Amino acid sequence: MKLGQATIKDIAKALNVSASTVSRALKDYPGISNETKKKVKELAEHLNYRPNAVALSLRKSKSNTIGVIIPEVVHFFFSTVISGIEEVAFANGYNVVLCQTNEKFARELSSIETMLDNQIDGLLISYSKETEDFNHFQKLIDLNFPIVFFDRVPEIPNTVNVIVNDFQGAYDATKHLIDQGYKNFAHLAGPKNLTISKKRMEGYKEALEDHKIDINPEWMFHCPEGSKEESIRIIKTLYQKGGELPDAIFASNDIAAAGAMVALKDLGYQIPAQVGVVGFSNWQFCSMIDPPLSTIAQPGFKMGEIATSLLLTCIAEKDTSNKEGKTVILDTELLIRQSSQK
Amino acid sequence: MKLGQATIKDIAKALNVSASTVSRALKDYPGISNETKKKVKELAEHLNYRPNAVALSLRKSKSNTIGVIIPEVVHFFFSTVISGIEEVAFANGYNVVLCQTNEKFARELSSIETMLDNQIDGLLISYSKETEDFNHFQKLIDLNFPIVFFDRVPEIPNTVNVIVNDFQGAYDATKHLIDQGYKNFAHLAGPKNLTISKKRMEGYKEALEDHKIDINPEWMFHCPEGSKEESIRIIKTLYQKGGELPDAIFASNDIAAAGAMVALKDLGYQIPAQVGVVGFSNWQFCSMIDPPLSTIAQPGFKMGEIATSLLLTCIAEKDTSNKEGKTVILDTELLIRQSSQK
């Protein structure tokens, strides 16, 4: 009895019945006398019997485990999503194995391999910033393997995705700045290969166009890192040049926005009086910094919940060859704080 | 060939050899002709053969998986620890299954059960705020099951733990406030049943005693939630009473400290001129809020790395009945920002 783990065999031996009888008794199968049922259950209880999930996986070719791959746990938004995932998985008897890629493509590949080796029943994934080739996903999809993408979704057909309405969020943020009376707009954009970056930029552009405001391409900055330091650098360089300068900044993530604020304050600019700033994601710090940062809230927990529900459905319907894609789009919410109220 | 997963049997059949031959060929066992080795390996490559980890677990009674139980992923410190854990686990061929308890005791119990059912090789755990009874841990320890506690460690003998020097960190923080010339000290303490709370309070007290400063018991507040709102409530209530008031606050976590700052600013107090504040943990937002919050940095990533290394050692030495406990204590670092510089 290693590790106190009693097996069906142990029970069978002790009771002088066969293993199958024990197995059936434990699951209330018909055709087992109440007496043996009782005996078996009592002993099982007494020995603290718990079925070996590994053996079950092998037997049933089902692990009741889903894999989750995300870029970084430390990212507030993703940690929120994880909570949502865990909640639904747990409630449905599923385990969660987690890998973070640290935004590395190689890590993404190897994580998926390992998870498949471990016979996960399905995969939830938000891919890395380095990922530009989607073959590894395509293979899984071709095999009809249950997979749901969230937040960062690949541009391949017939996938199941959960995203937020990045376009609308960016549009709302930009429109809000316009409504506040700001005139000259700059945008700190995310990594080029992420759809979310593109959508946010499109939302930004469309809001400006709808209000007949010129888009200055020199005031669009790509921030591959997405770090505070990066945007401090960018904003300082821009504002130190002098000449005509933006009085409103929409950043595609809060960290970049916070960096911009640091840079602006360093240079002596008043926020929001002279420059307005809006971010994206609603990290915890947004309400704590000075001035509090207006931003677009994303429903991370909900995204996790929905993605997991969809995945469980995919798993359940795996054999019904229903290969249609589907994309759930969640609404964002504009949170107006001081950084953008002129 | 479901899901494209070829098995050893498939290879054996295709090559007209036995499964054992294939198994041996793949692992370069002695006594296999180079020719068959080559044939087997080529076909394996071609079929993209990958060993079924579940079958291996069952066969070897070893899953190469470790369980990690933490209170909350959204907690910045814990997410840092996770990164450290993943790094070391990954580098050593281990998988990580993750459960968060959301600070619930019941959830902690059921998570452990499920993980054990899944035959994890070892457990890394930081228990919930609700956990006051350690029997579930004691059972595992009695069975010699590999388990390492981090950050929040139980008061039971012969456990393996990784913690930070909470006492010293709190002492440093308090001494720093004293050195800055603050006179009247208040403390926002953590949940009573956590050792870290006690240690931090002890460090706080000892620093005051060492400098012959009176400890006002009415200015020690327990913050079971650890939320911003909670400390706003506490601080507002305190300062609105009037009379003699503290001019320095040491909070046992950054969120509470940030809440205190919000409350103080609302009431019109100048930080750090009138009141100094120091937190604990060094969340990301500390450097972004106004004024930037002085705090005690904890090496979360390193904690994760060390805890995992220790666990892997425990797993390796499981049979050598070396039941000695061990506690690794990591140094903290005082980060002096504006909130405490008079």
Next chain:
DNA sequence: TTGTATGCGTTATCAC
């Protein structure tokens, strides 16, 4: 009502 045989994928232990 219960037992026997078989298989999930792999490998260790014999045997030839």
Next chain:
DNA sequence: GTGATAACGCATACAA
């Protein structure tokens, strides 16, 4: 050099 068999823990088709 290679193959047959058993075993890890469990569930189930088939017998009895």
